[in-house]
Amino acid sequence: MNLSHHLIARLRRTLAGLQYPDVPVTLELPPSPDMGDRSCTVALALAKPLKRAPRQIAQEILQALPPDDPWIDRVEIAGPGYLNFFWSREALRQVLRGLRESGPDYGSSDLGAGERRLFEFVSANPTGPLNIVSARAAAVGDSLVRVQRKIGFDAQSEFYVNDAGRQVDLLGESVRARLREALGRPLEIPEGGYHGIYVRDLAEQARQEFPGDPLTAPARDLGRWTAQRIVAGQRETLEAYGVAYHRWFFESEIHQSGAHWQTLERLKQEGHIYEKDGALYFRSSAFGDDDDRVVVTSDGRPTYFLPDIAYHLDKAGRGYAKAVDLWGPDHHGHVGRMQAAMRALGLPVEFLEVVIVQQVNLLRGGQPVKMSKRTGEMITMDELIEEVGSDAARQIFLSRRWSSPLDFDIEMAKDRSEKSPIFYVQYAHARISSIFRKAGDGEELQESDLEALHAPEEWDLLRSLSLFPDAVETAGLQLAPHRINTYLSDLATSFHRFYHECRVLSDDPALTRARLALCRAVQVVLKEGLRLMGMSAPDQM
């Protein structure tokens, strides 16, 4: 049940019948509903190849359209040559029937044709608790995966744990420094170590539970043990946020299997590696990067880059046609080298798509909250969820494009007054639930009841429902989950207006049944949309 697809198919057939050159047929939303429900600009696009006036072409298309379409009430030509389509009441009733049949599957499609896609996000270092930046990435990444699956991609989520390398040693040494501090010695955190107060708690845990003597064990062993504790905590945080990964991938797996050395061999064989000053360089500049990059240092250690290449190669090896990585703005400089590596290894350019999720500026009542990674002074993701709640946080993170920097005001996020737009959509859902509580077990809808729908607010609501599949499709294809949020706000507006103007439970049984069916349809779409955003659909507020 997708009115847009129906119309596009109609138009394509008509254009083919007219033997026009092949141009993409897409639909727009006219600026105002009284100008139409969907609009098509093919006549404008055809003006040049046909060397004719666009309005004249529009006229020709209009006349060639099958006149007997029960879903189209009328077509108008507007402006320079827009074709504006108006749905018939029958079409809008059909939306309601279709929704009753498909339920939450409404808006699902097989557009992705089962293509396997892997979404990697957050992937924070296992050296401290997750912060607010991770909260944004988690909200965006998780919603992306949900939407991708909705439109027929076989999408999965993954967290890459950097549990190897120097930072793990530093973590071990930082824990040890805290252990010594607890014994009354001065606190000496190593250069580049971790200053956060959370390290003290980890040291206490290590004192009690580390298998062996944490004061004398190798820093790497202590670090690895601690990292595992931190990862477990990160996993709990994300689960409290409603994010469950399909897989947690540990960098140490690569070090154990030696996959990174195999990757290096492969690059060497292809002639993409050279030595300079004792270090091994990957000739990434030959594949579009600004510069060549070190993959093995002069003292023989792999840089983080080499296992990272191996990891992404592993993604391809696992049968994913596309890997989408969500990175922070501080890593955007790495996009070029990673894509260069993918190309050097023979993967198509589109294989790796990097989404840079921009920074979050944390505010409290309009004032910036100072955060410092060095001193470990920061608001953790746990504190964020505790203070503002998972739903409110996700709603804010999904209300903007990921490419925009975002101001997150904690006070505003907690606000539950009428000024706050955060609960607008959920409130609509709760209101509908309330109606159904009052209605009790209603009678079954009769086909003839639909004739009772007449108010403009009812048609407007049905029009809004008809746009859900389009919103899902756009959000999925453009990797733009905030589109779902924009759509749901519009739907909620239509509903609140309807609620205000049209009493659902009345002494007219047919009208009551019809309006209850309409409410149910709205409720299903709100709930499904909220699910795609990883938010709950409360029955009471």
Added chain:
RNA sequence: GCGCCUGUAGCUCAACGGAAGAGCAACGGCCUUCUAAGCCGUGGGUUCCGGGUUCGAGUCCCGGCAGGCGUACCA
């Protein structure tokens, strides 16, 4: 210096290359009703500036300006 992101109403932000929008703030209305966390109305714009491509540019390209981030044999 170079690279990336951002610049749209007073503020926070939407807008598949297609006809500039919403929320908040301001002002004025609506609770004896299924939830007022809601609804209705009013005002508010050189889409940072200058070129270009296009039938059509907030959107794409080039050049500026402003803010943010990055620019390691760290991750």
